[in-house]
Amino acid sequence: IVCCLFCCFFFDIPATPCVLPFPFGGRVNCAHATGDALRADMDALPITEATGLPYSSSVDGVAHACGHDAHTAILMAAGAALAAAPELPGRVRLIFQPAEEVMPGGALDAIEAGVLNGVDRIFGxxxxxxxxxGQVGVRVGAITSAADLLELRLTSPGGHTSRPHLTADLVHALGTVITNLPAVISRRVDPRSGTILVWGAVHAGEAANAVPEEGVLLGTLRTADHDVWLKMESLVNPAVESLLAPTGVGFTLNYRRGVPPVVCDAESTAYLSAGVDAALGEGGLTSTEQSSGGEDFGWYLEHAPGAFARLGVWDGKGPQRDLHQGTFVLDERALLTGTRVMVHTALSALAGSRD
Structure with a gap:
C-alpha cells in the first residue's frame, strides 16, 4: 500500500522507491544528493482492539495499539510535502520499517539491506x-532503555515432594533465581544506570505432590546505560550458574540481546528542536524523561547520529490510554502535528548540513 501510494504521489517527481527484502518494508528517496533519513515503524501488535471506533482493526487479535499506523501515515504525508517542494538542499530518505515490536527489531534487517547507506542523520x-x-518532547542523551530477554529452562529427575533430598527440587531452584538474580544484578552494576530485571512468566509442574521435571522462567532485563547494556550478558550467565549450582538442577539459559538505548546526540537534537519550533511555534517544544521501554530505532544510532521525539497524542480531556492496550486511541490532530514536525526537522537538518 505504501509503495502504491507513493507511486501516485511522486509520479512526476524524482523519487526512487525500493522495497526491502523482507515483508512489508520499504524506503523512498525524495529529491537528490546525500542527506538525512526519516523513519516510521509499521507493524501492529497481537492485541484485540477494544476502542469501538469506525476505523478499528478488521483483523481479530491484531491491532495498532502502539500508534505505528499513525507513524506511517505521518511519514507518508511528510514525504508528499517534501516531494512537492520546488527544491530541496539534499536528499530525504523515508524508511518504512516493519517488525519494531519483535526483538531484536526489524531495524537490523533494514540496516543490513542498506537503508543507511549515504545517510548523514536519521530522525524518528x-x-x-x-x-x-501540540507538544513534542525531545531529550539529549538516552530517551529509551536497552531491553534484553531472558529464557531460563530447568530440568530435574523429578520425584515425590515427600523426598526432595532424593531429587533436585526444581521449583525451589526457580524461586532461588526469581528472588536472587535481580538482587545479584543490582549489586554488580552502577545503581544510577536504571538497570532492572523483572520476571514476566514462570511455569513448572501441575501436581501439588510431585517435583516437576521441567520448568521455564521468562523475563526482561532493562538498563538506561549503553555501557552497562554491553556487559549485561557476561554478568547474567555466571550469576545464574552460581545460584543454581547448589540445587542440582540442570539448566539452559537463552539470553536474547534485544535493543540498545536510543541515544540522541546534541547536534541532531538541536536540528529536531528547531524543526519542532518551526512547525509548532512557542509552547510546542518540551522536555521528556527517559523511558524504560525499548525501541529498535536505537540500532540506527549505532551507525549514524540522530534523534528521536515523543509526539503528544492526548486530547487533553479523556483518559490517557497507555500504549499496548486494546483501548489505546490518539487525537487525530496529532497526525498534522507529526507531519509538520517531520517536514521541518528534515529541512532543519538539511540546512544545517550545508552550513
Whole structure:
C-alpha cells in the first residue's frame, strides 16, 4: 500500500522507491544528493482492539495499539510535502520499517539491506499518550532503555515432594533465581544506570505432590546505560550458574540481546528542536524523561547520529490510554502535528548540513 501510494504521489517527481527484502518494508528517496533519513515503524501488535471506533482493526487479535499506523501515515504525508517542494538542499530518505515490536527489531534487517547507506542523520518519533496534542518532547542523551530477554529452562529427575533430598527440587531452584538474580544484578552494576530485571512468566509442574521435571522462567532485563547494556550478558550467565549450582538442577539459559538505548546526540537534537519550533511555534517544544521501554530505532544510532521525539497524542480531556492496550486511541490532530514536525526537522537538518 505504501509503495502504491507513493507511486501516485511522486509520479512526476524524482523519487526512487525500493522495497526491502523482507515483508512489508520499504524506503523512498525524495529529491537528490546525500542527506538525512526519516523513519516510521509499521507493524501492529497481537492485541484485540477494544476502542469501538469506525476505523478499528478488521483483523481479530491484531491491532495498532502502539500508534505505528499513525507513524506511517505521518511519514507518508511528510514525504508528499517534501516531494512537492520546488527544491530541496539534499536528499530525504523515508524508511518504512516493519517488525519494531519483535526483538531484536526489524531495524537490523533494514540496516543490513542498506537503508543507511549515504545517510548523514536519521530522525524518528513515537506517539506519547502522556503529552497533549501540540507538544513534542525531545531529550539529549538516552530517551529509551536497552531491553534484553531472558529464557531460563530447568530440568530435574523429578520425584515425590515427600523426598526432595532424593531429587533436585526444581521449583525451589526457580524461586532461588526469581528472588536472587535481580538482587545479584543490582549489586554488580552502577545503581544510577536504571538497570532492572523483572520476571514476566514462570511455569513448572501441575501436581501439588510431585517435583516437576521441567520448568521455564521468562523475563526482561532493562538498563538506561549503553555501557552497562554491553556487559549485561557476561554478568547474567555466571550469576545464574552460581545460584543454581547448589540445587542440582540442570539448566539452559537463552539470553536474547534485544535493543540498545536510543541515544540522541546534541547536534541532531538541536536540528529536531528547531524543526519542532518551526512547525509548532512557542509552547510546542518540551522536555521528556527517559523511558524504560525499548525501541529498535536505537540500532540506527549505532551507525549514524540522530534523534528521536515523543509526539503528544492526548486530547487533553479523556483518559490517557497507555500504549499496548486494546483501548489505546490518539487525537487525530496529532497526525498534522507529526507531519509538520517531520517536514521541518528534515529541512532543519538539511540546512544545517550545508552550513
Amino acid at each position: 518519533l513515537h506517539c506519547d499518550p502522556r503529552l497533549p496534542v
